[in-house]
Amino acid sequence: MTQTIELQYFFDPFCGWCYASAPALEGLAAKYPGQLSMMPSGLFVGSRPVSSMADHAWRNDQRIQSLTGQQYTERYHQNVLLAPDGVFSSAPATLALQALGELDAKLEPAFLHAVQIARYIDGCDTAKEEEVAKVAVAVANENGFELTAEGFADRLRSDAELRQRTLERIEASQARMNKLGIRGVPQLVAVIDGKPTALNGEVLYHGPDRLIAAIEDLTVTA
Numbered sequence: 444m445t446q447t448i449e450l451q452y453f454f455d456p457f458c459g460w461c462y463a464s465a466p467a468l469e470g471l472a473a474k475y476p477g478q479l480s481m482m483p484s485g486l487f488v489g490s491r492p493v494s495s496m497a498d499h500a501w502r503n504d505q506r507i508q509s510l511t512g513q514q515y516t517e518r519y520h521q522n523v524l525l526a527p528d529g530v531f532s533s534a535p536a537t538l539a540l541q542a543l544g545e546l547d548a549k550l551e552p553a554f555l556h557a558v559q560i561a562r563y564i565d566g567c568d569t570a571k572e573e574e575v576a577k578v579a580v581a582v583a584n585e586n587g588f589e590l591t592a593e594g595f596a597d598r599l600r601s602d603a604e605l606r607q608r609t610l611e612r613i614e615a616s617q618a619r620m621n622k623l624g625i626r627g628v629p630q631l632v633a634v635i636d637g638k639p640t641a642l643n644g645e646v647l648y649h650g651p652d653r654l655i656a657a658i659e660d661l662t663v664t665a
Protein backbone atom coordinates (compact mmCIF):
# COMPACT_ATOMS: atom_id res chain seq x y z
CA MET A 444 0.00 0.00 0.00
CA THR A 445 1.30 3.44 -0.93
CA GLN A 446 2.07 5.63 2.06
CA THR A 447 0.24 8.97 2.18
CA ILE A 448 1.98 12.11 3.41
CA GLU A 449 0.52 15.55 4.02
CA LEU A 450 2.57 18.35 5.58
CA GLN A 451 0.46 21.10 7.13
CA TYR A 452 2.42 24.30 7.77
CA PHE A 453 0.70 26.81 10.06
CA PHE A 454 2.02 30.36 9.79
CA ASP A 455 1.42 34.09 9.54
CA PRO A 456 3.34 36.28 7.06
CA PHE A 457 4.24 38.75 9.84
CA CYS A 458 5.41 36.14 12.34
CA GLY A 459 9.12 36.58 13.03
CA TRP A 460 9.55 32.95 14.02
CA CYS A 461 7.90 31.92 10.74
CA TYR A 462 10.61 33.92 9.00
CA ALA A 463 13.14 31.98 11.08
CA SER A 464 11.72 28.77 9.64
CA ALA A 465 11.88 30.04 6.03
CA PRO A 466 15.00 28.04 5.01
CA ALA A 467 13.43 24.83 6.31
CA LEU A 468 10.15 25.59 4.54
CA GLU A 469 11.95 26.28 1.28
CA GLY A 470 13.61 22.87 1.45
CA LEU A 471 10.32 21.26 2.37
CA ALA A 472 8.55 22.82 -0.62
CA ALA A 473 11.27 21.51 -2.92
CA LYS A 474 11.25 17.99 -1.44
CA TYR A 475 7.48 17.58 -1.01
CA PRO A 476 5.84 20.02 -3.46
CA GLY A 477 2.63 18.03 -3.78
CA GLN A 478 2.29 17.22 -0.09
CA LEU A 479 2.75 20.68 1.45
CA SER A 480 -0.39 22.49 2.59
CA MET A 481 -0.03 26.12 3.64
CA MET A 482 -2.29 26.92 6.59
CA PRO A 483 -2.57 30.68 7.29
CA SER A 484 -3.52 31.19 10.93
CA GLY A 485 -4.66 34.82 10.71
CA LEU A 486 -2.58 35.69 13.78
CA PHE A 487 -1.83 39.24 12.66
CA VAL A 488 -4.55 40.02 10.11
CA GLY A 489 -6.06 42.67 12.39
CA SER A 490 -4.72 46.20 12.00
CA ARG A 491 -2.95 48.15 14.76
CA PRO A 492 -0.40 50.97 14.85
CA VAL A 493 3.19 49.80 14.42
CA SER A 494 4.22 52.35 17.04
CA SER A 495 2.32 50.37 19.69
CA MET A 496 4.67 47.40 19.40
CA ALA A 497 7.76 48.55 17.47
CA ASP A 498 10.21 48.31 20.37
CA HIS A 499 8.95 44.90 21.43
CA ALA A 500 9.06 43.64 17.83
CA TRP A 501 12.62 44.84 17.27
CA ARG A 502 13.85 43.19 20.49
CA ASN A 503 12.16 39.95 19.49
CA ASP A 504 13.59 40.19 15.98
CA GLN A 505 17.10 40.64 17.35
CA ARG A 506 16.61 37.58 19.55
CA ILE A 507 15.48 35.53 16.55
CA GLN A 508 18.50 36.73 14.58
CA SER A 509 20.91 35.77 17.34
CA LEU A 510 19.37 32.30 17.76
CA THR A 511 18.77 31.37 14.12
CA GLY A 512 20.94 33.61 11.96
CA GLN A 513 18.00 35.00 9.99
CA GLN A 514 18.81 38.64 9.22
CA TYR A 515 16.76 41.72 10.08
CA THR A 516 18.17 44.87 8.52
CA GLU A 517 18.30 48.44 9.71
CA ARG A 518 16.28 49.33 6.59
CA TYR A 519 13.45 47.25 8.01
CA HIS A 520 13.87 48.84 11.44
CA GLN A 521 13.75 52.39 10.07
CA ASN A 522 11.34 52.05 7.14
CA VAL A 523 8.83 49.64 8.65
CA LEU A 524 8.90 49.57 12.45
CA LEU A 525 9.64 53.28 12.85
CA ALA A 526 7.47 54.46 9.95
CA PRO A 527 5.21 57.40 10.92
CA ASP A 528 1.58 56.29 10.95
CA GLY A 529 2.61 52.75 10.02
CA VAL A 530 0.21 49.87 10.63
CA PHE A 531 0.84 46.26 11.55
CA SER A 532 -1.41 43.94 9.55
CA SER A 533 -0.68 40.78 7.62
CA ALA A 534 -4.07 40.93 5.88
CA PRO A 535 -2.74 42.12 2.48
CA ALA A 536 -0.04 39.43 2.43
CA THR A 537 -2.51 36.73 3.46
CA LEU A 538 -4.96 37.82 0.76
CA ALA A 539 -2.15 37.78 -1.80
CA LEU A 540 -1.13 34.28 -0.80
CA GLN A 541 -4.71 33.11 -1.29
CA ALA A 542 -4.95 34.79 -4.70
CA LEU A 543 -1.69 33.25 -5.90
CA GLY A 544 -2.63 29.85 -4.56
CA GLU A 545 -5.76 29.93 -6.70
CA LEU A 546 -3.44 30.13 -9.71
CA ASP A 547 -1.03 27.44 -8.47
CA ALA A 548 -0.58 26.18 -4.91
CA LYS A 549 3.17 25.96 -5.44
CA LEU A 550 3.30 29.77 -5.64
CA GLU A 551 2.29 30.05 -1.98
CA PRO A 552 5.55 29.06 -0.21
CA ALA A 553 7.56 30.98 -2.81
CA PHE A 554 5.48 34.10 -2.18
CA LEU A 555 5.70 33.75 1.60
CA HIS A 556 9.49 33.67 1.46
CA ALA A 557 9.60 36.55 -1.02
CA VAL A 558 7.32 38.77 1.05
CA GLN A 559 9.40 38.03 4.17
CA ILE A 560 12.57 39.07 2.33
CA ALA A 561 10.86 42.22 1.08
CA ARG A 562 9.93 43.18 4.64
CA TYR A 563 12.84 42.07 6.80
CA ILE A 564 15.72 42.58 4.35
CA ASP A 565 14.60 45.20 1.82
CA GLY A 566 12.61 47.26 4.32
CA CYS A 567 9.37 47.36 2.29
CA ASP A 568 6.21 48.06 4.26
CA THR A 569 4.29 44.90 3.44
CA ALA A 570 1.24 46.06 5.36
CA LYS A 571 0.55 48.14 2.23
CA GLU A 572 -1.30 46.55 -0.66
CA GLU A 573 0.91 48.13 -3.31
CA GLU A 574 4.09 46.72 -1.76
CA VAL A 575 2.59 43.26 -1.39
CA ALA A 576 1.33 43.40 -4.97
CA LYS A 577 4.84 44.08 -6.30
CA VAL A 578 6.14 40.97 -4.56
CA ALA A 579 3.20 38.80 -5.59
CA VAL A 580 3.37 39.84 -9.24
CA ALA A 581 7.14 39.20 -9.35
CA VAL A 582 6.64 35.67 -7.99
CA ALA A 583 3.76 35.03 -10.41
CA ASN A 584 5.64 36.35 -13.42
CA GLU A 585 8.70 34.24 -12.57
CA ASN A 586 6.43 31.21 -12.76
CA GLY A 587 4.73 32.01 -16.03
CA PHE A 588 1.67 33.96 -14.86
CA GLU A 589 1.28 37.46 -16.29
CA LEU A 590 -0.15 39.86 -13.73
CA THR A 591 0.15 43.59 -13.15
CA ALA A 592 0.96 45.18 -9.80
CA GLU A 593 -1.77 47.81 -10.19
CA GLY A 594 -4.47 45.27 -10.94
CA PHE A 595 -3.34 42.91 -8.20
CA ALA A 596 -3.25 45.74 -5.61
CA ASP A 597 -6.82 46.66 -6.59
CA ARG A 598 -7.89 43.07 -5.91
CA LEU A 599 -6.28 43.16 -2.47
CA ARG A 600 -8.21 46.34 -1.65
CA SER A 601 -11.62 45.58 -3.12
CA ASP A 602 -12.20 41.93 -4.08
CA ALA A 603 -14.87 40.92 -1.57
CA GLU A 604 -15.02 37.32 -2.78
CA LEU A 605 -11.26 36.90 -2.39
CA ARG A 606 -11.54 38.33 1.11
CA GLN A 607 -14.31 35.87 1.99
CA ARG A 608 -12.38 32.86 0.68
CA THR A 609 -9.33 33.98 2.63
CA LEU A 610 -11.36 34.34 5.81
CA GLU A 611 -12.82 30.86 5.33
CA ARG A 612 -9.33 29.45 4.86
CA ILE A 613 -8.09 31.13 8.03
CA GLU A 614 -11.07 29.78 9.94
CA ALA A 615 -10.34 26.28 8.64
CA SER A 616 -6.70 26.59 9.75
CA GLN A 617 -7.76 27.75 13.21
CA ALA A 618 -10.25 24.89 13.50
CA ARG A 619 -7.54 22.43 12.53
CA MET A 620 -5.17 23.86 15.14
CA ASN A 621 -7.88 23.61 17.78
CA LYS A 622 -8.60 20.00 16.83
CA LEU A 623 -4.91 19.12 17.05
CA GLY A 624 -4.48 21.04 20.29
CA ILE A 625 -1.60 23.16 18.99
CA ARG A 626 -0.99 26.82 19.74
CA GLY A 627 1.08 29.51 18.08
CA VAL A 628 2.99 29.60 14.81
CA PRO A 629 4.99 28.32 13.09
CA GLN A 630 3.81 24.76 13.43
CA LEU A 631 4.36 21.82 11.12
CA VAL A 632 2.09 18.81 11.34
CA ALA A 633 3.09 15.71 9.39
CA VAL A 634 0.09 13.53 8.59
CA ILE A 635 1.41 10.06 7.70
CA ASP A 636 -1.27 7.60 6.59
CA GLY A 637 -3.85 9.77 8.33
CA LYS A 638 -1.96 10.01 11.63
CA PRO A 639 -0.95 13.60 12.56
CA THR A 640 2.31 14.35 14.37
CA ALA A 641 3.25 17.88 15.38
CA LEU A 642 6.98 18.35 14.93
CA ASN A 643 8.89 20.22 17.61
CA GLY A 644 9.24 23.90 16.73
CA GLU A 645 12.98 23.77 17.24
CA VAL A 646 13.27 21.46 14.22
CA LEU A 647 11.99 24.29 12.02
CA TYR A 648 14.82 26.71 12.85
CA HIS A 649 17.89 24.82 11.67
CA GLY A 650 17.46 24.48 7.94
CA PRO A 651 15.85 21.86 5.72
CA ASP A 652 18.10 18.85 6.33
CA ARG A 653 17.14 18.38 9.95
CA LEU A 654 13.44 18.87 9.22
CA ILE A 655 13.37 16.50 6.26
CA ALA A 656 15.24 13.89 8.32
CA ALA A 657 12.60 14.18 11.05
CA ILE A 658 9.82 13.65 8.49
CA GLU A 659 11.62 10.67 6.96
CA ASP A 660 11.95 9.15 10.43
CA LEU A 661 8.18 9.41 10.80
CA THR A 662 7.59 7.69 7.47
CA VAL A 663 9.81 4.79 8.54
CA THR A 664 8.11 4.29 11.88
CA ALA A 665 4.53 4.80 10.60
